[in-house]
Amino acid sequence: MNDTRIAGLVKARKNYAAITALDGIDLDIHRGEILALLGPNGAGKSTSIALLLGLHRPDSGNATLFDRDPQDIEARRRIGVMLQSANLPATLKVGELLRLTASYYPEPRPIAECAELAGIADLLGRRYGALSGGQQRRVQFALAMAGRPDILFLDEPTVSMDIDARQSLWAAIRRLVSEGCAVVLTTHYLEEAEALADRVCVIAKGRVVSEGSVDALRAHVSLRRIRCITCVKIETLQAWPEVVSVETKQDRTIIATAQAETVVKRLLDADPSLSELEVQRAGLAEAFQEITRETEDVREAA
Numbered sequence: 001m002n003d004t005r006i007a008g009l010v011k012a013r014k015n016y017a018a019i020t021a022l023d024g025i026d027l028d029i030h031r032g033e034i035l036a037l038l039g040p041n042g043a044g045k046s047t048s049i050a051l052l053l054g055l056h057r058p059d060s061g062n063a064t065l066f067d068r069d070p071q072d073i074e075a076r077r078r079i080g081v082m083l084q085s086a087n088l089p090a091t092l093k094v095g096e097l098l099r100l101t102a103s104y105y106p107e108p109r110p111i112a113e114c115a116e117l118a119g120i121a122d123l124l125g126r127r128y129g130a131l132s133g134g135q136q137r138r139v140q141f142a143l144a145m146a147g148r149p150d151i152l153f154l155d156e157p158t159v160s161m162d163i164d165a166r167q168s169l170w171a172a173i174r175r176l177v178s179e180g181c182a183v184v185l186t187t188h189y190l191e192e193a194e195a196l197a198d199r200v201c202v203i204a205k206g207r208v209v210s211e212g213s214v215d216a217l218r219a220h221v222s223l224r225r226i227r228c229i230t231c232v233k234i235e236t237l238q239a240w241p242e243v244v245s246v247e248t249k250q251d252r253t254i255i256a257t258a259q260a261e262t263v264v265k266r267l268l269d270a271d272p273s274l275s276e277l278e279v280q281r282a283g284l285a286e287a288f289q290e291i292t293r294e295t296e297d298v299r300e301a302a
């Protein structure tokens with residue numbers, strides 16, 4: 001897949017004074033894919049994007065954009081960016097902002113098309129500063145696609161959007177990708193990653209801790225949690241091949257397994273007095289928390 005790699009980070013480290021924002025992260029972006037970066041607050045998602053955009057330099061390792069330095073003007077012309085905060089002139093009208101942005105690019109997308117795709121056709125005559133938060137986000141999205149980018153960086157693009165606006169933005173993103181554009185998306189909405197992403201990177205403490213397709217991440221989710229009160233010993237449960245992990249909380253035994261039915265049958269055979277039985281499916285959010293928690297456990301143990 002390396003021949004399709006168009007940008008990325010290699011062993012990139014970035015410190016802000018005593019804070020390690022990126023701890024030797026590797027990240028690949030491939031042509032025409034939607035890559036979602038997930039992770040808790042402060043994980044290093046925005047810093048990764050800042051290095052790819054050339055806004056910051058890595059302390060060591062490197063960042064490339066189309067095999068060039070991210071600050072190279074030719075590379076920068078091929079990207080579109082929507083960051084978490086945008087300092088756009090409040091007094092300019094939306095149409096003026098779009099025309100100005102389009103003028104920076106050799107083959108801009110027609111303004112009417114940007115407006116239609118971003119759902120802002122009715123806002124072109126309005127002053128940017130007078131728009132609602134969600135409307136401003138849609139304008140920022142229109143500006144990000146104005147240059148027909150080969151990579152679109154979207155840092156939490158749907159924050160403050162209502163459900164309709166969010167779904168229209170997802171549709172627009174899919175259309176851009178169908179034209180060959182790659183999208184790098186950071187989000188805290190797991191359903192957004194589920195709806196859009198070809199690949200997900202979970203970042204924690206400045207490193208990628210899990211990477212793969214949404215399905216692969218969901219496979220983590222195929223885990224079920226069995227809770228019950230049982231006299232079967234932990235060591236016995238741990239020896240069962242279907243059991244992934246066992247813990248106890250107060251009087252409850254909590255078993256993680258991908259084969260809940262088999263384990264429940266064995267439990268009932270082994271302990272006829274078993275009580276308070278509950279089986280829960282782990283959600284994507286839980287899988288993601290589990291991945292980041294596992295990493296913390298490994299690090300603490302190291």
Ligand SMILES: Nc1ncnc2c1ncn2[C@@H]1O[C@H](COP(=O)(O)OP(=O)(O)OP(=O)(O)O)[C@@H](O)[C@H]1O
Pocket residue numbers: 016019020021039040041042043044045046047048
């Ligand atoms: N300009 C800066 N100066 C000092 N520290 C910074 C700066 N930018 C980021 N950091 C720190 O680096 C770490 C990584 O931050 P980053 O913004 O990359 O995380 P994030 O994953 O994008 O978080 P969020 O989900 O909250 O946006 C955090 O501890 C943050 O406080």
